[in-house]
Amino acid sequence: MRQLQISVPQGYGREVVKIAQGYDATNLIQFEATDPEGPVDVVFLHVSNGKVEGLLGELESIENLAVTLIPRGMMPLHPPTSEAPDQVTEVEERSPIEVFLGGLQSVGSWRGFLGYAALAGVVVWIGLFTNSSFLLIAAMLIAPLAGPAMNVAIATARGDKTLLKRSLLRYFSALAVLIAVTAFLSLIMQQDIATPFMVENSQISAIAILLPLAAGTAGALNLVQSERSSLVAGASVGMLVAASLSPPAGIIGMSIPLGRWDMIVNGLFLLLLQLFGINLSAAIIFRVFGLKPRGARYDRGTKKLFPISMGVTTVGLMALLILQFSESPDFQRSSGVQRINAEIKQVVENSELAELVEGNVRFPRPSISGQNTLLAVVYVQRQEGVDVSTEEIRSRLTQEIQAHILREDFNVTPLVSVTVLETPEFLGDSR
Incomplete structure (x- = not known):
């Protein structure tokens, strides 16, 4: 439930109450007051999240309407008292206008x-360096990347050109600051080689697309869910989005x-x-939960921007995936x-010469020029009853493993x- 404070010219208070009752508003209070322009009627009411935008849309016909929306979950209790448990469990998603206005508020200072982007750059540099x-x-x-990423998706869903430009500007500004800070620290610390953590986090998996899709979905769900119905803290969802973005920016x-x-x-x-994947999944979730180009107190969205933005996002994502799977193994090293x-495990088992103890496979960096060098260090143990020399086992397994990988x-x-x-x-006796 959301609490609204509505101020209208004197004489229109009853009309507000009548309209609000049509939206099942509860605990309505109407009284007369005075603002700097003169006498007014003030109405306090509580209405379910899903009906906020419809109510505001119908109230727009009243001139000089002033609304204060309190974006916190309320528990309005009203007669009969026996229904109190049911009243407090009626928890709905946030209204589209609340999600949109919340996004606008996050593009402030x-x-x-x-400052947070720079601090994130310092911390990510220390983490990768050590x-x-x-x-x-x-x-x-602490990386402030979740907000701009979600606002890009909100702007896409609502067809808001202004918000889209501002969000993309903040998104790339934060990334530029993070990249600049990590580059500066590497320069002044005279870093000469890439650390193992840099190498590990720079390798791309064939399933890398799943992380931004999951991050975008989780971020959008967190924004549309009421704070009392969300099982996941906003900070953890923001960290999931930043997890897609901070390490790659630091590595660059x-x-x-x-x-x-x-x-x-x-x-x-x-x-x-990450940008295309997060935007695709989050924008779809926002549309499913009611964010449209036009709504109460919002009329600057354009219908054609949503399909254009989604088309650009989808084409960009498909182009990246085609590039990833055509450039093997450069963009698929991790998987x-x-x-x-x-x-290798299968080759050793089929040889009937030895049993695999451990296999360490990696792409060394820097690689030898002109080839995709794969380094495989394999430890095996002779099988019982095998009566051949250690050198022969080593030689035969080496050839079989290399031949199999090439095939x-x-x-x-x-x-x-x-x-x-x-x-x-x-x-x-060992004694």
């Missing part, structure tokens, strides 16, 4: 916004002084993938490692090292 995952999480918590900044164009390209690919690991057309040059581990032999 630039100093605080850019290989500290908890610092990357902290950077995601840190890679610029190193001249690591491969990592810069991967970071830019991820940022664009490719998992697949190759599984293939599967992973588009890599496999450099394989097999180590045969022997079980300890206990001769006599």
Whole structure:
């Protein structure tokens, strides 16, 4: 439920009450007051979230209408008292006008916004430089990227050109600040090589698209859900959105002084993938929950902007996915490692010479020029009853693993090292 304070010229209070009763408003109070323009009627009322926009739309016919919408969940209790438990459990989604106005409020102060972006850059740089995952999480918590990303989706759903421009400006401004801060820190600290965390987070999985789609859906659901019905804190949802954006931006900044164009390209690919994916899923959710080009107290949306924006988003997303799956393994290294690991396990099992102890597969950076170098370090243990030399086991498994990887057309040059581990032999009493 939402509480509204409505001020109208004197004599129109009863009309407001009558209209509000048609929307099942409760705990209505009407009284006379005086504002700087003269006598007015003031009405306090409580109405369900889903009916706020309809009520405001019908009240627009009254001249000099002034409305104060209190964006907090209320518990208006009214007779009969036996229905109190049912009254407080009637929790609905936020009204479209409330979601939209809340988005507009978040595009306020630039100093605080850019300040948080700079601080996020410092923290994400420390996390990537020191290989500290908890610092990357902290950077995601303070990075102000969720707000602009959600506002882009709101602007897309409502066809609001003005909000779309302002949100994109803030989005790219925050990313530029974050990238600039991480690049500056790498310069002054004279960083010479990419850290393992940078390498790990720059690698792209074949299922990378799922993260922005999930982040956009979660962010939109969090904004439309009433605070009393949401099971997930807003900060955690914001962190999910920032998790899609902060590490790639930090990697781009840190890679610029190193001249690591491969990592810069991967970071830019991820940022664009996140922007398009978040916007696609979030805009669809907002439309499903009632955000339309026109509504109460809102008339600057254009119907044609929604299909245009969604078309650009969809085409951009499809272009990135086509690029990802046509450039193997450059944009699929993370998932490719998992697949190759599984293939190595199968080769060792089929050989009947040894049992797999552990396999470490990775794409080393920098790679040898002209090839997609894959480094596989495989530890095996001789199977019982196998009466061949350790060198023969190592040689045969190395050849079989390399041949199998080449046959599967992973588009890599496999450099394989097999180590045969022997079980300890206990001769006599160890005492």
